Amino acid sequence: MIVELSVTLSIGAGLFAVGLYGALSQTNLVMILMGVELILAAALVNLVAFWRYLHPDAMSGQMFVLIVMTVMAVEMAVGFGIAIARFRSRGSVEMEEARELKG
């Protein structure tokens, strides 16, 4: 029973919950992206905790963290590109107003 591991995983759980609340409750695309950033950061915390307390000799744990960090950056870049295009064509990035494809 590794106490630090469980404590760190709980912190990751807390970050995930806050990020999920934000991603689901916000109407603006930029705020939704911030919620997703918090969810990915929670995943990173869990990954580093597992690496540190269970398998510190296997560097593939840190590799996974590097890949997730890179994905975070790239996803933000593409998300902001889409936000710019949408803002240019419609004048706002509010998701409540994005009803064109709604059945």
Add this chain to the structure above:
Amino acid sequence: MSIAILLLTLTLGAYFIAVIEGWAVHGRFSLTRPALSAVALFGRESLLARTPDRLFFEAAPVLLLVAGLLAVAVIPLAPGLIIADLATGALFLNAALAYVLVALIMAGWGPNGGYAMIGGWRFLGQFIAYAMLIVMPITAVAMRAESLSTTMIVTSQADLWNVFYQPLGFVLFVLAAMGLAWLPPLDLPNAPGDLAGGVEAEYTGVRLAVLRLARMVIILALAGAIVTFYLGGWLGPWLPGWAWSVIKMLVVTTVMLTTGRLVPRVREADLLAAGWKLGIPLALANIFLVGVIALVVDI
């Protein structure tokens, strides 16, 4: 004991940088100008903007000072004379200096004023231009040293200083360092004459003194970084190691502070185009060249 010596040396270094900057700005060399202006600033009234974002307004100079101090903590003055010898020292320097950007955004947004806000966002724009130009030369330097620790980087230059081994990286890093400390010609955030002081415009009294002190510490950290990465740190004949470090840092600072003023201020669009279209390919070519030379020649 060595920490006390180190802090004393760094304080004196920051003071001399202030003296040199006063010489560059006012044209007359005066050893007491920084001390007198600091005393004057402490005595002056602190004017506040009308509806500032108090949290950002107060926190920005402090965060700037903290970022500068953290960056200085990984600069080695002599073997063993370093505050924190991290294994990833070069990268930690870059991480600490990234908070200069955060502090200037806070300083721009906090006072709720037009000039400050434009200055703050302009700094973000110019930082995007040279952010890669700070990291990529460090990559080439770390390739030669086979380590990210600043002491290892200095000891790897025992045969040949990096300024001769990687001149392209040296030029890019010095230009990027001048931009990070918002020295002319890249002084877009405080643009004297253009933005009437920009991010420093709304700060008065004690906060302005802290802001200026923080800027001196950042210039000290950047000069220390240039000396550590490219000019061989403490290496040199006759004099003890720390004396060489100090002399080299003062020379680098003088060059950075005085030569930049001869060139007109660079426009943001031109800076971004030059940084991304010219700077990043050159930095990548630098990494490639250094890699090839490191594999072929035995230095």
Add this chain to the structure above:
Amino acid sequence: MTGSVWELFFLVFFGLAAIWFGIVVFRTHSMVRSALALLFSQTAIGAMFMVMQAEFLGVLQIMMMATEMSVMALFMVMFMMDPGGMGAMEMSHQKRLSLRAGGVGLLAALAVSWLADWGPAAASIPDASRQVELLGIELLGRSMFIFESAGLTILTSMIAATMVAIAPRKPGGGT
């Protein structure tokens, strides 16, 4: 129980700081404060990495997130209707659903982290400079294919994002 009391204390301290800043992100009215609160949350997470002796990852997280979140602050000011937070606008929807979803996620993750048997604790950790060496060898050895393909994917998405964001040349709007 591996490690010292100080490690646990700093983990809890930085972890609670990260969660608190994360909550501030969605509670504050000022948009720039929201972006910078996210920045300090990520910095606290980077500090947690350094406490857990993953020094390279911690420094990398702190460095990357400072720049990324500052750019996000700029985009907030560009796209939000009320970046200073001076007016009182309601910026959220389906609040109860998202609170319930967050609560369910929290309880599920907490249950897994405290009730599962994670196995024996690790014996020793390579020190920081050795870790950087091993990470470099792993990067260019076993994981080279992963990183090369990740690099190509990143380049493609950068070009795609730039193409999407460039303004159309024709005066009447783009294709």
